[in-house]
Amino acid sequence: MTSPQTDTNAQQTVRVELGTRSYDIAIGRGLLYQAGEKIANLLPKARVAIITDETVAGLHLQALQASLDAADVDHVSFTIPAGESSKRFELFDRLCDDVLGARLERGDAIVALGGGVVGDLSGFVAASVRRGMKFIQIPTTLLAQVDSSVGGKTGINSRHGKNLVGAFYQPALVLADTAVLDTLPLRDFRAGYAEVAKYGLLGDEPFFAWLEANWQAVFAGGPERDEAVARSCQAKADVVAADEFEGGRRALLNLGHTFGHALESAVAYATERLVHGEGVSIGMMLAHEFSQKLGLLSEDDVARVKRHLLEVGLPIRIQDIPGQMPPADTLLDIIAQDKKVSRGELTFILTRKIGESFVEKGVDRAQVQEFLKEKLDA
Amino acid sequence: MTSPQTDTNAQQTVRVELGTRSYDIAIGRGLLYQAGEKIANLLPKARVAIITDETVAGLHLQALQASLDAADVDHVSFTIPAGESSKRFELFDRLCDDVLGARLERGDAIVALGGGVVGDLSGFVAASVRRGMKFIQIPTTLLAQVDSSVGGKTGINSRHGKNLVGAFYQPALVLADTAVLDTLPLRDFRAGYAEVAKYGLLGDEPFFAWLEANWQAVFAGGPERDEAVARSCQAKADVVAADEFEGGRRALLNLGHTFGHALESAVAYATERLVHGEGVSIGMMLAHEFSQKLGLLSEDDVARVKRHLLEVGLPIRIQDIPGQMPPADTLLDIIAQDKKVSRGELTFILTRKIGESFVEKGVDRAQVQEFLKEKLDA
Known part of the structure; x- marks a missing residue:
């Protein structure tokens, strides 16, 4: 096991080594406010569809949107109900349709702003629209930061069980803002x-x-x-x-x-x-x-x-x-x-x-x- | 470009080289009748869910089922309406549910018996159920044999256009029975x-x-x-x-x-x-x-x-x-x-x-x- 790297402004970076699908997890306080800049650097000219839930939207959506605006990244946002029941076919269908309706292309990005439910559902949308768009995770729970946002498991629930339909699909970047966790119960x-x-x-x-x-x-x-x-x-x-x-x-x-x-x-x-x-x-x-x-x-x-x-x-x-x-x-x-x-x-x-x-x-x-x-x- | 290999009983095999996801395309007359044996050899003990359409079911489903029976391969079959309109969310949802309801596991196989519609839809189901099951194509049209069954593009249509939601997902085997093409208009x-x-x-x-x-x-x-x-x-x-x-x-x-x-x-x-x-x-x-x-x-x-x-x-x-x-x-x-x-x-x-x-x-x-x-x- 190698050690995570610490960079100058107290951020740490963990590299997930998966050949051509390798990506960085950036960890630090206040990263949400640097999201626009980091996305613009990684994916110049890409447009962004933010997917979040109603709870997280109330807490953090404006900060993310402002950060994207400041970096001149064009964006749209889609908000789903909070909770596990959002990991279902109807919402998968609707979000694919929403993203296509916003005319996003294969090189554009889905940004998941939320916990595991948002990340799992958004990741399956990113994996499936145009057979795979760019995917960025901004996990807002500790569980999502240390577990579901790393490793590429995405998916929805079926009536036969949880996470039974989905894809292995790696993000291009994970931004784990540890200050955001202060808003967690x-x-x-x-x-x-x-x-x-x-x-x-x-x-x-x-x-x-x-x-x-x-x-x-x-x-x-x-x-x-x-x-x-x-x-x-x-x-x-x-x-x-x-x-x-x-x-x-x-x-x-x-x-x-x-x-x-x-x-x-x-x-x-x-x-x-x-x-x-x-x-x-x-x-x-x-x-x-x-x-x-x-x-x-x-x-x-x-x-x-x-x-x-x-x-x-x-x-x-x-x-x-x-x-x-x-x-x-x-x-x-x-x-x-x-x-x-x-x-x-x-x-x-x-x-x-x-x-x-x-x-x-x-x-x-x-x-x-x-x-x-x-x-x-x- | 390398030459396809000819084996003893007048079958040809084309190898698609994709590292750990490499697979064979077998080409020849009467291959449908050897499907059970070939599947049993490739995936010992695997169970099989056949997905086909109403037209192809009438022509070739019995032959495939008999071949699986002869090789002691356990199977279920799901039939969809023929035609492009089957490449839609509702059928994707229903088929995922059907496959899960039949209790197939990740090592089990979806077998697509049909043309491009059946192959594209079944492939997306295979890619998504349990985040990826085994997938076998038995293309029954010339178009599917030379185009859609090779290359791993799967998917469904959206109201925004064709093939806009899907996955790149490679089959484990393609069986192109050229005698089946005699039934094509x-x-x-x-x-x-x-x-x-x-x-x-x-x-x-x-x-x-x-x-x-x-x-x-x-x-x-x-x-x-x-x-x-x-x-x-x-x-x-x-x-x-x-x-x-x-x-x-x-x-x-x-x-x-x-x-x-x-x-x-x-x-x-x-x-x-x-x-x-x-x-x-x-x-x-x-x-x-x-x-x-x-x-x-x-x-x-x-x-x-x-x-x-x-x-x-x-x-x-x-x-x-x-x-x-x-x-x-x-x-x-x-x-x-x-x-x-x-x-x-x-x-x-x-x-x-x-x-x-x-x-x-x-x-x-x-x-x-x-x-x-x-x-x-x-």
Whole structure:
């Protein structure tokens, strides 16, 4: 893993190395105000269609538009309703039509201003209009900055499940303005932080130790926040560069996600009960406890993970989710139906040590069932 | 240009070299009956969703299903209405949903059995479901065998124009059964032949000369038909391998298409007046005549092109299209609005000799206008 580069005005840049599709992630406070200049430099003469949601539009759209105006970048804006339900066919259709109606060409750019929903939907639009326009991400949530805006997964939901229709499509540039995160509700910041901690847990113990020492400054918004975002992006970029289309190593990014997705599904994605990052936090805790149960991981490491997730205020037990949860058998069925299950085998990301996770295929269904029963009865 | 390989049982194979996305086009009579075996060999254990249209289903679906059954390949079939109007959002949505409902996974395959409409729509479905499934083309028209099934362009139409939403997505295998072409109406075969002749005209004079000598056998269905399909696929494969995402040389494949598309648009894609290949035939004739007018091409070459297109029964003049055509100014406006126009400049494929075409950007609008007026008044 290489270190992110710091440039003179306290911005950091992470390079995602994907041959001709390589791109930069710029990280720093106030980047939104430099968006126009950066886009004009990267794509001279390109026109821009901003896609954002109603919440983010109220907070940040004017700043972005003013920055584009100042750089003489011609732009139009399309605003969608906030929330997961916008990741659907009708809006994909409408946005493709809107972008074509604005007469944007293949060399022009879609700019996604928002969280994961806006980024995923806009990215699929950018991938599909004229078989691929330029795509720029300006993620406005911590989750989007450290996860969904890096790696090129775009898409929408189907009635059969989440993210089942989409494209692998890389952006030309990602601008992660860490000051924008000050407008996030604490719960959302904390949920995004679960993915930050994940990078330490899955492959970088020193980063996890750094987070244990510095998490308060990350939450407060000091230079440590930029550092945490940059190291997370770098970690994801390294994995994506090694496995763009998710054939192998990229699966490690799913640490905590097999259990987490099942929990999200069990509450029918009711975000007032559980948001994605909270599911990942509980899922990571379960993955470590399951690894311990299998004799892979020490009790000390489990305790250390638990301590850190608790101190930042993240949930760590299925019982932390408000309301009734289904029994172990039902959770297991949900896990078995997950799209990441290949031909009925259960695949889990397990770990031998903090920072040493690995992909385990063909995990015994009965052992998972027994483990879940124990946890639910605890 | 390399030569297609001939294997023992009179099949030819053209390899499309695209690194990890390379694939074979198999060409020969009766390949449909070997589809199950070939698919099982390429993708062991994969399940298959066949997408076809009502016309082709009546002619060839049973043969394909029987072949899959014989090879123990599990399959489902989805049939769409025949015709260009099926390339729309609602059917894309429905087919993605159908494929997901059949619980196909990322390693399973979409098989497109049909012409360009089925191939373009199915390819976009294959590109999008689970962010990319395996895709196999069994093109059943000459046009699809020599053009749309090679090169990875998939997509649907928008109300703003044709093929404006889609993906570059390469198949894992193309099976071109040349016996299936015996079920095509002559008019459709002839229209597809325009694209065959195009490969000679754009870059391979010896192939054009071979077609002048052998076109009757190509129409009749002898080994010459396989040869013509194979050489066409090889020509397209060579261009696509050099320029997968249409940045440069691939534009040569549009010889005849700038004028041709404008004519198709002028008749509002009424196929009873003009089908795509007929538009390409007239467009190629116009491109050669325009090249002559610009002093680039000899009168002899123009006469030779005209003679061949006439002898196979293709239209060569705007006046050959039944019904009223719009004036030159309107045609020019349509050309200027074409998606292949970059920032208002007119780009044409012109030619210095049969087999020596080139991309000319920034063609003078007034000269095109004058030329079209001459042709319409002729």
